[in-house]
Amino acid sequence: DVKVTQSSRYLVKRTGEKVFLECVQDMDHENMFWYRQDPGLGLRLIYFSYDVKMKEKGDIPEGYSVSREKKERFSLILESASTNQTSMYLCASSGGIRYNEQFFGPGTRLTVL
Amino acid sequence: DQQVKQNSPSLSVQEGRISILNCDYTNSMFDYFLWYKKYPAEGPTFLISISSIKDKNEDGRFTVFLNKSAKHLSLHIVPSQPGDSAVYFCAASTQGAQKLVFGQGTRLTINP
Numbered sequence: 001d002v003k004v005t006q007s008s009r010y011l012v013k014r015t016g017e018k019v020f021l022e023c024v025q026d027m028d029h030e031n032m033f034w035y036r037q038d039p040g041l042g043l044r045l046i047y048f049s050y051d052v053k054m055k056e057k058g059d060i061p062e063g064y065s066v067s068r069e070k071k072e073r074f075s076l077i078l079e080s081a082s083t084n085q086t087s088m089y090l091c092a093s094s095g096g097i098r099y100n101e102q103f104f105g106p107g108t109r110l111t112v113l
Numbered sequence: 114d115q116q117v118k119q120n121s122p123s124l125s126v127q128e129g130r131i132s133i134l135n136c137d138y139t140n141s142m143f144d145y146f147l148w149y150k151k152y153p154a155e156g157p158t159f160l161i162s163i164s165s166i167k168d169k170n171e172d173g174r175f176t177v178f179l180n181k182s183a184k185h186l187s188l189h190i191v192p193s194q195p196g197d198s199a200v201y202f203c204a205a206s207t208q209g210a211q212k213l214v215f216g217q218g219t220r221l222t223i224n225p
Contacts, residue, residue: 004156031211040122042202042217043157050211058212090156100145100206102213104156 003027004105006091012111019078021089021108029095032074033102034058034066037088049074081112116140117205119216127224132190134219136203139184143205147213148177148188151200160201161188193223 007022025032033048035058045058047066055066063085067075074093078085088109092102118137126132136146144165149157163170163177163186170177176189190197200220204213 009154033212035215040217042119043215045212048212092156094211099211100213101147101159101162104149104158106156107154109154 004091004093004103006089006105006108008108009106010109010111012113013078013081014113015082017078017081017112019081019110019112021076021078021091021110023074023076023091023093023105024072025074025091025093025103026072027093027095027103028071029093029103030071031094031099031102032068033092033094034064034074034076035090035092036060037090037107043090046076078110081110083112086110086112115217116143117203117214117216119201119203119219121219122217123220123222125222125224126193128195129192132188132193132197132221132223134188134190134201134203134221136186136188136216137184138186138205140205140207140214141184142207143214144208145206146177146179146186147204147206148175149202149204149215151202151218157202190221195223195225197221198223 004025034046035043049055049068065077091105094102147162148160151157200218203216
């Protein structure tokens with residue numbers, strides 16, 4: 001079974017802090033994704049990566065950056081956290097013949113005060 | 114521009130009855146559709162999928178129907194069980210694309 005892990009389940013940060021969210025997958029998947037989930041808005045794609053050091057913007061990249069230095073690890077960075085970035089952040093990966101099917105981590109509930 | 118829409122934010126169903134969750138899409142290029150289930154404080158888990166070459170796919174209590182002309186898909190759960198209470202997301206993609214486009218989700222509550 002694919003396992004996607006996220007570094008923290010709950011995180012509380014202050015406005016203006018730099019925040020790092022880490023995601024690791026163990027299935028050698030090429031693709032990795034960062035979403036945020038907000039009530040009534042579903043899952044919105046922030047960034048995705050289809051290979052090491054490769055990234056593409058999703059639908060809501062403003063205020064975020066990403067890093068993929070190794071195939072199994074995809075990091076989401078909030079350069080200067082703001083209260084409107086309080087959300088549930090979900091990491092996912094996909095690859096192989098079932099590339100359409102994304103496997104999700106447990107999520108990180110980030111609160112920015 | 115919401116390409117995938119789930120117009121019912123919530124649905125309440127009696128245990129043992131059928132649950133029907135609906136999803137509409139606008140992009141005619143979508144050719145692969147998925148349903149995910151999400152419990153609170155957990156990530157979404159894949160439930161069932163359907164390719165546009167089919168109009169029905171069944172897996173145990175779960176059946177997904179696709180109506181391409183109406184750009185509509187639905188998920189049927191029969192019989193509904195208390196453990197089915199969760200948020201359900203539909204998602205769509207195009208052939209060869211790695212990205213999925215998700216709907217807003219429908220919260221399903223199964224009442225005993």
